[in-house]
Amino acid sequence: MKNIVLAVGGTGGHIYPAIALAHSFNALSPDCGVHIFGAAGGAEERIARREGIAFRPVRAVRLPGKKVSAGALRLPLTLAGAVSGARAQLRAAGATHVIGFGGYVSFPTVMAARLLGLPVYLQEQNTAMGKSNRLMSRLARRVFISFENTEGAPAGKCVLTGNPSRFEDTEIPSKSQAREQLGLDPERATLFIFGGSQGAVAINEAAVRFAQRHRERADWQALHLAGPGNDEDLRKQYESALGSGAGYRVKVEAYLHEMHLAYAAADLAVCRAGATTIAELMCQGVPSVLVPYPYAAENHQEKNARYLCARNAAEMILNRELDRLDGVAAPLLEDKQKLDAMSRAARALYRRGAARLIVQTVCGDQG
Incomplete structure (x- = not known):
């Protein structure tokens, strides 16, 4: 044995x-x-x-x-x-x-x-x-x-x-089904934001600024995984940024075990570029804006991100450039044809x- x-x-x-x-x-x-x-x-x-x-x-x-x-x-x-x-x-x-x-x-x-x-x-x-x-x-x-x-x-x-990938043999629901299972609006364009298993404060802050700029968008929503211990504070930041009557909706969670549902629900992901994240994005064909962790050993996350970008499966923003998030993510959410092409490219890379x-x-x- x-x-x-x-x-x-x-x-x-x-x-x-x-x-x-x-x-x-x-x-x-x-x-x-x-x-x-x-x-x-x-x-x-x-x-x-x-x-x-x-x-x-x-x-x-x-x-x-x-x-x-x-x-x-x-x-x-x-x-x-x-x-x-x-x-x-x-x-x-x-x-x-x-x-x-x-x-x-x-x-x-x-x-x-x-x-x-x-x-x-x-x-x-x-x-x-x-x-x-x-x-x-x-x-x-x-x-x-x-x-x-x-x-x-x-x-x-x-x-x-x-x-x-842990999700390779998992039955994946449709976008609308995944959104309903996660308590999201099944019809809205969906941004999935996360920073890996521990979260990422810089991405969290940039996402709040993004939401504030697009508070009137009643056709957009975000699922945001804040990281353990960061969820309550992030909810308050969103509430302060959006105020009352905002069209843009955000659901904040600390962590999610059912990550395959979040990937399935997403039109676009904003996330770090760790190897498992990359594999899961490719496995489920999720277009992404990758923000490599700047202190990763030997800069391996940036190398991972550049691999996907060179193959038209992702866009990349460096951590110090997170003010560019609006200029990169917003046009992508408006361009279904581009998102579909990125999705196909990502899926083709998965082995x-x-x-x-x-x-x-x-x-x-x-x-």
């Missing part, structure tokens, strides 16, 4: 592809056991337990930058402790294969796996390899990449799979069957 460990951590960008892959292992290879390794008390633990996937905590190790620091000097001792703990958890899980998804939790788990002689695989979600995955790639049997010509990907080890291909590769490898 194979026991597959998926080492994830930190953000939804790492977690949700792992969740999609775990469900695919369960469906396609029911004799496999699947475990998610991540930080105790983190989003990965909460989501794994909600999805009914076995979870084991391991210690994360933040890799230092180029500058000499106390953290860098302590790294050997910190890493040794984390690897030792991960090795004990791998043994307890009866692990036979490890798939690392990048990030600070993945690194010590992959190192522990190699010390135990276990085959290691990596899954890279972005258009450029992250630091952890680049360092770990020399230990990996195969590297599953989401985009052709992924920057920094090792020659001879890569399998182009695409990025697994279906990513999770299935990863499962088949791992289960088919010998040793």
Whole structure:
């Protein structure tokens, strides 16, 4: 019996592809056991337990930058402790294969796996390899990449799979049905605004200014995910900006589990450009205005956004340029033909069957 460990951590960008892959292992290879390794008390633990996937905590190790620091000097001792703990958890899980998804939790788990002689695989979600995955790639049997010509990907080890989406096999309702299920007007043009699993204050503020400029538009509405703890304050900002008698409507939520409904309801999304967001936009064919997170490691979100923009599936606004949101988003909401073309372009970029291909590769490898 194979026991597959998926080492994830930190953000939804790492977690949700792992969740999609775990469900695919369960469906396609029911004799496999699947475990998610991540930080105790983190989003990965909460989501794994909600999805009914076995979870084991391991210690994360933040890799230092180029500058000499106390953290860098302590790294050997910190890493040794984390690897030792991960090795004990791998043994307890009866692990036979490890798939690392990048990030600070993945690194010590992959190192522990190699010390135990276990085959290691990596899954890279972005258009450029992250630091952890680049360092770990020399230990990996195969590297599953989401985009052709992924920057920094090792020659001879890569399998182009695409990025697994949790919504690939989900039944998606029509726009009007999705809007009704979310409590929105089924007839209004709909803007879907979100900043990733943690929200984005700069996008929130720009969206309020956008609403104020278009308060008379009785044919427009927005669904806005503010991020945990930001929803009450954002509602008050909208109320102050719109005043009474506004035509433009906004529904604010902190977070939404049924993200596939929000994508289905949207004519246009305004959001960050993390890898999982990109995959889900492509999966459901949602046109987007992408606002890359400016402090993302090695600027990978801007690279992701430029990939979609170059293929006419999205527009991009840098964080420092958010005052341009009105000039970009408003014309798009008025141009159904352009939105339809962007939707087709986004959908054409999505690679279906990513999770299935990863499962088949791992289960088919010998040793």
